[in-house]
Amino acid sequence: MLRFSCEKALLQSAVNTTSRAVAAKSSIPALEGILLEGGDTLTLSGYNMQTGIRTIVDAQVQSPGRIVLNARLFGDIVRRMPDDVVVFSSDEKLNVKLICGDAHFDILGIDPADYPDLPEVEDQYGVSIQQNTLKAMIGQTAFAVSTNEARPVHTGSLFEITDQGLTVVSVDGFRLALRREPLEKIDGGSFSFVAPGSALGEVEKICSDSEDMARITLGNRHLLFEVGPTQLICRRLEGEFLDYKSAIPRTNPIEIIADTRAMMDSIERVSVVISEKQKSPVRCVFDNDRVLMSAKTANGEAKDICHVAGDGAGLEIGFNNRYLLDALKYAPASTVKLALNTGISPCIITPVEGEENFLYMVLPVRLKNN
Numbered sequence: 392m393l394r395f396s397c398e399k400a401l402l403q404s405a406v407n408t409t410s411r412a413v414a415a416k417s418s419i420p421a422l423e424g425i426l427l428e429g430g431d432t433l434t435l436s437g438y439n440m441q442t443g444i445r446t447i448v449d450a451q452v453q454s455p456g457r458i459v460l461n462a463r464l465f466g467d468i469v470r471r472m473p474d475d476v477v478v479f480s481s482d483e484k485l486n487v488k489l490i491c492g493d494a495h496f497d498i499l500g501i502d503p504a505d506y507p508d509l510p511e512v513e514d515q516y517g518v519s520i521q522q523n524t525l526k527a528m529i530g531q532t533a534f535a536v537s538t539n540e541a542r543p544v545h546t547g548s549l550f551e552i553t554d555q556g557l558t559v560v561s562v563d564g565f566r567l568a569l570r571r572e573p574l575e576k577i578d579g580g581s582f583s584f585v586a587p588g589s590a591l592g593e594v595e596k597i598c599s600d601s602e603d604m605a606r607i608t609l610g611n612r613h614l615l616f617e618v619g620p621t622q623l624i625c626r627r628l629e630g631e632f633l634d635y636k637s638a639i640p641r642t643n644p645i646e647i648i649a650d651t652r653a654m655m656d657s658i659e660r661v662s663v664v665i666s667e668k669q670k671s672p673v674r675c676v677f678d679n680d681r682v683l684m685s686a687k688t689a690n691g692e693a694k695d696i697c698h699v700a701g702d703g704a705g706l707e708i709g710f711n712n713r714y715l716l717d718a719l720k721y722a723p724a725s726t727v728k729l730a731l732n733t734g735i736s737p738c739i740i741t742p743v744e745g746e747e748n749f750l751y752m753v754l755p756v757r758l759k760n761n
Contacts, residue, residue, distance in 0.1 A: 393429045393456030394480045397448055399491055402477050403469045405448045406462075408621055409437035411593050412444035413462040421505035424459040427479075436509060437462065442590045443509040444597075447620040458485060459501035468496050509624055512610035516579040518552050519604045520572070522618060526598035528559045528570045529591045531721045531749065536588035537563035544630030547585040550607070552577055560635050561588070566714050567635060567752040568721070584609050585632055590616075590625035597621050639752055643730035643739055647677060647701040651727050655719045657684050657697035662712045664690040672756035673712045677703020677731065686712070708734045709758040718751040734758075 406425065414422040417439075426436040433450035436443065458481050469477070472491040481487045485500035529548070537545035542564075551558040556573040586594075597618045598605060608615040609627075616623040658673055661684045665671050669688035676683040679702045685694040708731065719727065724742030731738050740751040 392454060392481045392483060393427060393452075393458050394454035395429050395433050395450045395452045396476055396478045397433065397450030399469065399472050399474055399477050401449055403472075405435045405446045406466050406469050408446050408597065409435045409444045410462045410466055411596070412437035412439055412442045412623075414439040419505060419507075420461075421459045421501050421503070422507075423461060423463075424501050424506070425462045425465060426457065426459050426503060426506050428457045430455045438507065438509055440507070441587070441626065442593065443622075443624040444593065445509060445622045445624070454480075456481065457503040458487065459503050459506050460487065460498070461501070464498060468498070510610075510613045510626075512608055512613045512615040512624060514608055515611070516552070516577075516582040516609040517606060518557065518574060518577045519606050520557060520574060521602045522598040522605045523600045523602060524572055525605050525607075526595050526600065527723075528557070528572060529595040529598075531570050531723065532559045532561040532568040533588060533591055533595065534717050534721060535561040535563055535566050535568035535751075536591075537561075539563070542630070544585055544628050544632050547587045547628040548591055549583065549585050549632045549635070551581075551583040553581040560632075562633050562635065562638075565711065565754050566718070567633075567638065567750075568718075569635065569750040569752075571748050582609055584614060585628040585630070586614055587625055587628055590614075590623060594618070594623055597623060639739065639750070640732060640736060643732050643736075645677065645701070645703050645706060645731040647682070647699050647703060647729040647731070648743060649682075649697065649699040649727055649729060651719050651722055651725055654682075654697050654699075654727075655716060657682070657695045658712055658716055658719075660684075660695045661686040661693040662716075664688045664693045665712055666690065672709035672758060673715065674707065674709050674758055677701075677706040677708070679703075703731065706731060706734060707758065708738070709756040710738070710753060711756055714753045718753055722751065723749055 428434045429452040433448045436445040475492040478490040487498050487500045489496040549560040559570045561568045594616045606617040671688045674685045682697045718740045726743040737752045
């Protein structure tokens with residue numbers, strides 16, 4: 392039966408990573424657990440039937456074997472252990488002994504036969520990308536993923552891989568976020584897929600800020616993200632994703648250049664009268680070299696002026712304050728360009744430098760006449 396020893400910090404890190412894919416509540420007790428498999432290496436796996444995370448731990452395996460441990464209990468034990476070497480042993484009756492320093496724990500494992508196999512991902516197409524780049528691309532688009540299950544395909548992000556590079560797009564019916572990066576090498580030609588937003592949130596956490604490569608593999612029904620010693624497997628989302636190229640308006644005669652921080656400050660100032668109970672759009676009047684911002688609810692009225700470059704010819708338009716703030720918060724630049732057309736056309740926000748790498752579109756909100 393399984394016996395191994397390893398550093399407490401390494402085991403804790405692996406437990407933390409795999410726990411994120413463990414089912415919180417399940418009719419199958421094994422799914423609330425982490426599968427430990429010892430052979431040449433020690434592997435920990437978590438799987439909630441949607442997303443699976445598997446990671447290899449640097450451990451000395453004395454005796455190969457498989458066992459499942461309740462993730463919460465195992466996680467609590469490892470976290471409370473002193474910083475020392477953990478010695479793990481189990482027997483045929485699933486009794487598990489954990490020793491670390493002077494701390495001893497005896498717990499009961501779960502039969503690994505009840506644990507479902509993680510899906511195999513056929514290697515149809517693949518692409519490699521630096522971890523820090525993938526992390527940033529997910530972070531700068533994930534906030535615009537839809538939470539509305541009525542269109543399941545939009546609860547994920549579209550990944551498009553061509554010889555031009557990788558494009559990631561998220562859309563929720565009110566706004567669209569797009570990020571582009573060149574790629575060094577793709578295997579199997581151009582391809583695209585939609586990855587669930589929940590799984591991408593985990594990929595973002597697993598990725599480090601290093602330039603080490605991460606690999607994405609596309610299978611028939613599943614996706615595989617490989618980051619260092621960790622693999623994340625999730626299902627692909629099926630359905631027709633928005634044709635984003637035709638959704639983004641090309642003619643926007645009004646162009647405004649704004650300081651990202653100053654515009655955020657102005658929006659936040661006038662947003663103080665807006666709350667969950669007192670919702671109201673932020674009214675923006677784009678004038679010559681300035682934007683007059685205001686919001687009015689039962690709480691009161693707030694006004695501010697944001698100084699910009701460009702003439703908006705008095706264009707009046709309303710926006711959801713949070714959607715506009717999100718765009719500015721995630722825009723990777725200190726100055727942004729706002730491209731506008733009419734009071735009922737979307738606003739396109741791009742960084743002044745590197746505008747081909749990031750684009751954000753937000754739809755206006757109809758304003759009531761005061």
